[in-house]
Amino acid sequence: xxxxxxxxxxxxxxxxxxxxxxxxxxxxxxxxxxxxxxxxxxxxxxxxxxxxxxxxxxxxxxxxxxxxxxxxxxxxxxxxxxxxxxxxxxxxxxxxxxxxxxxxxxxxxxxxxxxxxxxxxxxxxxxxxxxxxxxxxxxxxxxxxxxxxxxxxxxxxxxxxxxxxxxxxxxxxxxxxxxxxxxxxxxxxxxxxxxxxxxxxxxxxxxxxxxxxxxxxxxxxxxxxxxxxxxxxxxxxxxxxxxxxxxxxxxxxxxxxxxxxxxxxxxxxxxxxxxxxxxxxxxxxxxxxxxxxxxxxxxxx
Amino acid sequence: xxxxxxxxxxxxxxxxxxxxxxxxxxxxxxxxxxxxxxxxxxxxxxxxxxxxxxxxxxxxxxxxxxxxxxxxxxxxxxxxxxxxxxxxxxxxxxxxxxxxxxxxxxxxxxxxxxxxxxxxxxxxxxxxxxxxxxxxxxxxxxxxxxxxxxxxxxxxxxxxxxxxxxxxxxxxxxxxxxxxxxxxxxxxxxxxxxxxxxxxxxxxxxxxxxxxxxxxxxxxxxxxxxxxxxxxxxxxxxxxxxxxxxxxxxxxxxxxxxxxxxxxxxxxxxxxxxxxxxxxxxxxxxxxxxx
Ligand SMILES: Nc1ncnc2c1ncn2[C@@H]1O[C@H](COP(=O)(O)OP(=O)(O)O)[C@@H](O)[C@H]1O
Numbered sequence: 001x002x003x004x005x006x007x008x009x010x011x012x013x014x015x016x017x018x019x020x021x022x023x024x025x026x027x028x029x030x031x032x033x034x035x036x037x038x039x040x041x042x043x044x045x046x047x048x049x050x051x052x053x054x055x056x057x058x059x060x061x062x063x064x065x066x067x068x069x070x071x072x073x074x075x076x077x078x079x080x081x082x083x084x085x086x087x088x089x090x091x092x093x094x095x096x097x098x099x100x101x102x103x104x105x106x107x108x109x110x111x112x113x114x115x116x117x118x119x120x121x122x123x124x125x126x127x128x129x130x131x132x133x134x135x136x137x138x139x140x141x142x143x144x145x146x147x148x149x150x151x152x153x154x155x156x157x158x159x160x161x162x163x164x165x166x167x168x169x170x171x172x173x174x175x176x177x178x179x180x181x182x183x184x185x186x187x188x189x190x191x192x193x194x195x196x197x198x199x200x201x202x203x204x205x206x207x208x209x210x211x212x213x214x215x216x217x218x219x220x221x222x223x224x225x226x227x228x229x230x231x232x233x234x235x236x237x238x239x240x241x242x243x244x245x246x247x248x249x250x251x252x253x254x255x256x257x258x259x260x261x262x263x264x265x266x267x268x269x270x271x272x273x274x275x276x277x278x279x280x281x282x283x284x285x286x287x288x289x290x291x292x293x294x295x296x297x298x299x300x301x
Numbered sequence: 302x303x304x305x306x307x308x309x310x311x312x313x314x315x316x317x318x319x320x321x322x323x324x325x326x327x328x329x330x331x332x333x334x335x336x337x338x339x340x341x342x343x344x345x346x347x348x349x350x351x352x353x354x355x356x357x358x359x360x361x362x363x364x365x366x367x368x369x370x371x372x373x374x375x376x377x378x379x380x381x382x383x384x385x386x387x388x389x390x391x392x393x394x395x396x397x398x399x400x401x402x403x404x405x406x407x408x409x410x411x412x413x414x415x416x417x418x419x420x421x422x423x424x425x426x427x428x429x430x431x432x433x434x435x436x437x438x439x440x441x442x443x444x445x446x447x448x449x450x451x452x453x454x455x456x457x458x459x460x461x462x463x464x465x466x467x468x469x470x471x472x473x474x475x476x477x478x479x480x481x482x483x484x485x486x487x488x489x490x491x492x493x494x495x496x497x498x499x500x501x502x503x504x505x506x507x508x509x510x511x512x513x514x515x516x517x518x519x520x521x522x523x524x525x526x527x528x529x530x531x532x533x534x535x536x537x538x539x540x541x542x543x544x545x546x547x548x549x550x551x552x553x554x555x556x557x558x559x560x561x562x563x564x565x566x567x568x569x570x571x572x573x574x575x576x577x578x579x580x581x582x583x584x585x586x587x588x589x590x591x592x
Contacts, residue, residue, distance in 0.1 A: 059490060059494070061486075061490050078493065079490045079493035079494050080493060080494065080496065081494060081495065081496040083494055084494055085490065085491060085494050087487050087491070089485075089487070090485040090487040090488055090491070091487070091491055093488065093491075093492075093506060093510070094510065094586055094590055095509045095510050095512075095584070095586050095587075096509075096586075104492075104495050104497075104505075105495035105496055108492070108495050108496040108497040108498075108501055108505075109495075109496035142585065142586040142589050143586075144586060144589035144590045145589055158495070159494070162494070162495060162496065164494070
């Protein structure tokens with residue numbers, strides 16, 4: 001049973017009442033989320049709140065316990081080429097060179113005959129993407145011979161060449177030094193502006209989330225439901241949803257007072273265990289955001 | 302004094318020359334000790350067989366490795382002797398026989414272990430189906446079922462090769478299974494998001510990634526393979542290096558046993574080394590990962 005929030009052409013990713021339970025432990029309580037095409041969504045939340053779990057559901061690596069999850073108009077089943085993914089580690093295949101890593105997707109999706117006939121097309125395409133991430137002279141190296149930042153660039157090229165409906169990134173910069181991290185943030189923003197692709201970026205770094213995203217989503221287990229005002233262990237739901245705008249950003253943005261205030265606001269909403277809000281009062285301010293609550297959850301019964 | 306203390310401390314870093322000297326030392330000491338005891342015994346009894354002197358061993362090597370089996374018998378005979386009457390060069394025959402068993406046994410064992418390990422690592426149903434049984438089989442001490450092997454497969458080549466296979470393949474399957482399970486789940490998901498099907502994942506992602514570890518494992522399993530080969534040849538055989546050792550034991554012929562043992566050790570060393578070099582040459586990415 002779906003509500004009428006879903007708009008097929010507009011929403012590339014759509015979740016409604018998504019619940020994920022491991023044994024007796026409720027990890028995701030009730031995720032409602034509609035993402036428009038071309039959005040750069042960043043997702044934050046306290047550690048262990050279920051960010052990676054939600055990502056695994058979107059990937060199709062695991063199935064939700066209940067609820068609806070739609071990608072590009074279809075229900076999600078198993079991982080496939082409609083979602084690209086970049087992990088913090090293990091995105092690249094250690095036994096393949098940079099070139100072979102990037103070329104892998106186009107090769108996998110062609111039958112042997114087309115792989116042979118179009119091998120030049122595939123090669124040029126791969127080189128184009130390697131060029132785009134600035135690693136042309138490293139094309140014949142193995143991942144272990146690259147720096148952490150270079151490896152992540154290759155991983156991005158490897159995913160982008162498939163032109164996925166959504167590019168999922170799970171703390172992709174978590175293991176990088178601050179300088180490389182900043183460099184790759186700029187690089188990703190530039191790439192996003194160029195390609196207008198939809199990105200779903202998980203991070204535990206609030207500043208990174210606020211800086212990169214055109215939309216910020218916070219999930220957390222700290223909120224109240226119904227009449228029950230006692231704090232107790234719950235599954236996570238979306239507790240913050242902000243429209244950050246799609247305007248051009250520069251590193252200087254991070255130094256403004258406004259930016260600092262946003263950081264404090266989200267930290268207060270999303271990362272402070274002592275402070276919880278009633279579900280009806282959550283700051284879900286993005287135009288696409290919605291929440292499905294029954295009367296009991298609203299506290300009317 | 303200070304330098305001596307430095308030498309025995311954990312901070313000491315030996316130069317290449319010192320390293321070589323230190324490495325040679327145990328070899329030289331044991332050779333020296335052996336020679337001392339051997340010459341003492343020979344001073345009392347010049348025909349001592351227990352601790353043969355290098356000269357005796359050289360004679361045996363000459364007879365075993367450079368003469369045909371029956372050459373002694375026809376010595377001094379006037380008539381021309383046919384090659385068949387002379388027989389084989391036993392050293393060559395034994396070495397080839399042993400190597401053939403070892404290589405065939407280990408290859409079959411490794412390839413079947415790769416298949417089973419791969420199936421267990423990839424398909425949950427096969428893991429549940431096969432792993433408990435393979436674990437059970439891998440714990441059965443192979444030598445304890447040696448009589449069964451001889452009863453079932455006879456005492457010919459088949460039995461010796463089977464002993465090597467039974468002795469190593471179950472353990473190898475489990476090891477390969479572990480290697481495959483150690484491949485991060487992310488790699489499989491990643492390949493799926495690049496549009497791979499199951500066959501491509503196995504053929505392009507899993508197998509190439511485990512290949513160097515697989516060869517490394519095969520290299521390590523050569524040691525137990527030798528063990529089972531020697532056991533099989535000792536009990537039932539007409540040729541082979543271990544057969545020759547156990548035959549020589551009947552005549553207390555230490556002068557032949559010691560060189561053969563050294564020869565087996567040398568073969569093991571060379572096989573080990575060649576596989577290592579091959580892995581380094583064929584899988585540069587594996588070395589780049591520093592494993
Ligand atoms: N396969 C699983 N089985 C049981 N519990 C799990 C499993 N995966 C994750 N969890 C639990 O779900 C919670 C959320 O984990 P995760 O999604 O990794 O959080 P995050 O990515 O936000 O740090 C954790 O408490 C974790 O213990």
